[in-house]
Amino acid sequence: xxxxxxxxxxxxxxxxxxxxxxxxxxxxxxxxxxxxxxxxxxxxxxxxxxxxxxxxxxxxxxxxxxxxxxxxxxxxxxxxxxxxxxxxxxxxxxxxxxxxxxxxxxxxxxxxxxxx
Amino acid sequence: xxxxxxxxxxxxxxxxxxxxxxxxxxxxxxxxxxxxxxxxxxxxxxxxxxxxxxxxxxxxxxxxxxxxxxxxxxxxxxxxxxxxxxxxxxxxxxxxxxxxxxxxxxxxxxxxxxxxx
Numbered sequence: 131x132x133x134x135x136x137x138x139x140x141x142x143x144x145x146x147x148x149x150x151x152x153x154x155x156x157x158x159x160x161x162x163x164x165x166x167x168x169x170x171x172x173x174x175x176x177x178x179x180x181x182x183x184x185x186x187x188x189x190x191x192x193x194x195x196x197x198x199x200x201x202x203x204x205x206x207x208x209x210x211x212x213x214x215x216x217x218x219x220x221x222x223x224x225x226x227x228x229x230x231x232x233x234x235x236x237x238x239x240x241x242x243x244x245x246x
Numbered sequence: 247x248x249x250x251x252x253x254x255x256x257x258x259x260x261x262x263x264x265x266x267x268x269x270x271x272x273x274x275x276x277x278x279x280x281x282x283x284x285x286x287x288x289x290x291x292x293x294x295x296x297x298x299x300x301x302x303x304x305x306x307x308x309x310x311x312x313x314x315x316x317x318x319x320x321x322x323x324x325x326x327x328x329x330x331x332x333x334x335x336x337x338x339x340x341x342x343x344x345x346x347x348x349x350x351x352x353x354x355x356x357x358x359x360x361x362x363x
Contacts (some may be wrong), residue, residue: 133290134290161349163349163350163351165351165353170355171354171355172250172353172355173337173339173351173353173356174348174353175351175352178349178350182317186350191287193339221291225349233349234293234296235293235351237283237290237292238290239288239289239290240290240291240345
């Protein structure tokens with residue numbers, strides 16, 4: 131079974147440009163999470179999808195960030211326009227579904243975003 | 247809001263020895279889950295061990311065990327017989343028990359563990 135995959139693994143862009151990160155969760159997982167780790171700091175929650183719906187987007191930093199989950203499958207996180215403080219590693223995680231209260235979140239390898 | 251603190255940015259241990267990574271947390275909830283995740287260099291983060299707060303018995307997974315002190319809000323990870331493959335960044339994380347359907351994790355800043363051959 132394939133794990134959570136993320137693309138690209140690394141992105142370097144200039145301030146003001148747009149970047150789109152992609153996450154493919156484990157097949158059949160309803161829950162999809164985005165997290166971000168800024169250098170040396172804790173991993174912070176960004177948002178949570180249940181299938182195609184946003185369950186919680188309380189961690190999204192501002193309206194320059196837009197997340198979508200087409201058809202409840204893969205998800206994209208777009209940053210437009212990117213700022214220097216957006217640099218960090220963006221992690222995606224998925225878990226099976228609401229029926230299992232002890233779901234484990236399975237993480238992807240992360241996308242390292244560098245904004246110059 | 248819950249917070250998780252890992253006060254040891256870096257730790258090192260001799261191969262085959264035992265090491266303990268510290269984690270403290272703050273919460274007003276009585277039921278919750280605690281986790282240790284491991285991220286090896288350039289690899290995916292994987293779950294090492296989990297603890298349900300309502301269970302008094304400390305969780306154990308092979309060479310990994312926890313010391314869960316609920317009153318002290320402490321959740322340390324002990325790695326016995328350290329192996330080279332244990333070298334990684336270790337993250338402590340908290341999850342509320344109450345919010346079914348929203349299992350967001352609150353993480354600490356991580357501890358980088360180095361294994362000395």
